[in-house]
Amino acid sequence: MLKIAVVGCGSIARHRHLPEYDANPDVVVQAVCDINQDRVEEIGSMYNAMTYTSYETMLEKEDVDAVSVCTPNYLHAPVTIAALNAGKHVLCEKPMATSREEADDMIEAAKNNRRWLMIAHNQRFVPSHKKARELIENGDLGKIYSFRTAFGHGGPEGWSADGADSWFFKKDEAFIGAMGDLGVHKTDLMRYLLGEDFQSVGAFIETSAKDHSTVDDTAVCVLKTPAGVIGTLAASWSYNGSEDNSTVLYTEKGMVRLEDDPADNLIIHYTNGDVVKYELGGIQTNDDGGQTSSGVIDAFITSVLNNEEPPVPGEEGKKSLEVILGALESEETKRIVDLT
Structure with missing residues (x-):
């Protein structure tokens, strides 16, 4: 025990x-x-x-x-x-x-x-994400060309124990806002799915939705891997109304939609017209009352x-963190940042 x-x-x-x-x-x-x-x-x-x-x-x-x-x-x-x-x-x-x-x-x-x-x-443990990685590793989707991934909701006010007074909004305690709260989830997920690290990042990061915040609340990044896979990552506390925790992969053999359909967690639109749907169990959210285990x-x-x-392990956590740190540097310098 x-x-x-x-x-x-x-x-x-x-x-x-x-x-x-x-x-x-x-x-x-x-x-x-x-x-x-x-x-x-x-x-x-x-x-x-x-x-x-x-x-x-x-x-x-x-x-x-x-x-x-x-x-x-x-x-x-x-x-x-x-x-x-x-x-x-x-x-x-x-x-x-x-x-x-x-x-x-x-x-x-x-x-x-x-x-x-x-x-x-925790995004590595979501059933649809694990299935997508399996399909990629087995070569079932062919070459990966591009992706778009997003994680956004209305902000931590309704989730954090301290509401609008939460440490999430204070730079000296949080260090970084939506990019650290949500964006780092997606940098880790994409590294996991693609099986490679990112080579470079460009970012636009703003504080536009939360007047009481001293950290970012909306960000969009462009990412590139050494193999030439490019895509966008959005992280935001300004997605009012409903949460978006979706990812789309554009591949040689079709388009893969992850967690962007209310019923099917993974949908593949093959180039020959076939559509394959997987109902694998939902992704955990702040609103599910703990009903879905994070794994x-x-x-x-x-x-x-x-x-x-x-x-x-810590080494993996650091690599995902470095993408976020690179995005911050890109916003500050107005340049594409080399992560290698």
Whole structure:
């Protein structure tokens, strides 16, 4: 039985990490930590866990096997490194860090302490995405020419525990807005689907929809791989009305639509006119009440139990982060940024 601690008791912990740990028969939630005393005591009572307002104190006192880091972005690196140095395996929320240097320090801490570090990029575990990768790897779609992918909704106000006062909107705590909250999901997904890293990025990034925000809320990027696959990525907190979490691949043998149809999760329009539809189970959303498992928690637990590298190790998290950092540089310099 693995003993787990969760640092940060906001919405991602409440709706994803904690219930999914609780549902795993190989896990017990032993401790929870949050600077908000009322919040952590409420969560602690729900899971019969020890409560702390200091992660340093928790790491010192609690003999746990692994830690989930669900804090604001600026704390991802310091909490992760402290947990690794305390001999704990770590599952860290995305984006893994606020700089390449922080990401490198996290990876180095995992190596030095011989502990696993996994980044919670859940889009890799969506059934339609896994099926699409299988089709690409098997050559069933032929050459990939281009893509477009988007992740947008009305913003974290209705999702975050603190609403419009959330850390999501504060540059000193979030570092980056919709690009870090949503865009990094899609950089990781496209790297996963295409099986290669991006070579260059150009971006337009704006704060146009959230007057109370000091971070970006709308972004569009153009990306290119070394093999010449080009596409667009949109990330936004200005998609009012409904969420868009779709991806379209344009390939030699047809067009592949992922998560843009309410009934069928994957639809292939072949060049010969055939249409093949897959109903594979929905993608997780902020509105599903936790009914759809992310797959992240179970994958992390399996990795720790089997002492094997997790499916999204720190090195992978860093590569997806670097695309976002490159997009920021592109917006600042008004140039295409080389990621190699």
